[in-house]
Amino acid sequence: MPLHVSPAPAPALRSVLAALGSPTAVREARTTALRAQQGPLSPECPLPVHVLDGVGRLGGPPRTRLTGWRFLILSGERAVAAAEAMLTADGWTFSHFCEGPYVTATERALRQAESSPTPYQPRLLSVPELYMLTLWLHQDITANGAEGPPAPGDLLVPLAPAPPGIAAHRPHRVADLLPRLTSRLAPAAPPLMGTTA
Structure with missing residues (x-):
């Protein structure tokens, strides 16, 4: 089943195209x-980048916020880099180019997701507290890709390199993975008074 990729805001795409067309920026x-x-480079597969805040916070569910749109930069059929646009007070602007393991891991995770019989809307979800990036497969393919928290039945696919103890490229339901992340980041209980070692 093909993935239902949300269209990026036109100014975000224009800012990335302008950066790719700038010999200085490249x-x-x-x-x-x-x-x-x-040869030619093209920005493809725009993915909204959300950050998961407050994973280890007690007393409330984690929150997500949109931080940008990431485009895979293709040379022919292969992703060679990524470009990110971010929202500023003046609108969408080019932020940066990047390369490394998350580019190839994103490409691999997208290919895996395309072979699923279930339709999904792909997004990226970053968990800064764990230095973790996931492909977020949202079940509501008609939703605005720039809004909304993960639903319990959505899938998160940790991209390589994933934190120790979390398998990369293995889909996890949000309802299963978020509690594991929360327990990793919960503050340690203070020692009991009057105990001796």
Whole structure:
């Protein structure tokens, strides 16, 4: 079943296209793979990037907030980098190019998700407290990709490298994975008074 990719805001796409068309922006990027490419580069597969805040916070569910849109930068059929646009007070603007394991892991996770019989809307969900990035497969394919928290039945696919003890590229239901993340980040209980070692 094909994934239902949400369209990125037009100004976000324009800002990434302008950066790709700028020899200075590409030359000054810290992505050697991008600088070394010959031929056309194209931004594809826009994914809204959400950050999961408050995972270890007591007394409330974690919250998500949109921080940008990430595009895979393709050279031919292969992703060589990613570009991110972020929302500022003046609107959407190009933020940065990046490369590394999350680019290839995102591409791999998207291919895996496309083979699923269930339709999903792909998003990215970052958990900064664990240095973790996941492909978030949202069940409501008609939803606005820039809004809403993860539903209990949504799937999260941790991208490699994943934190120790969490298998990369293995889908987890939100209802199963979030409690594990919360327990990892919950503050440790203070020692009991009057106990001796």
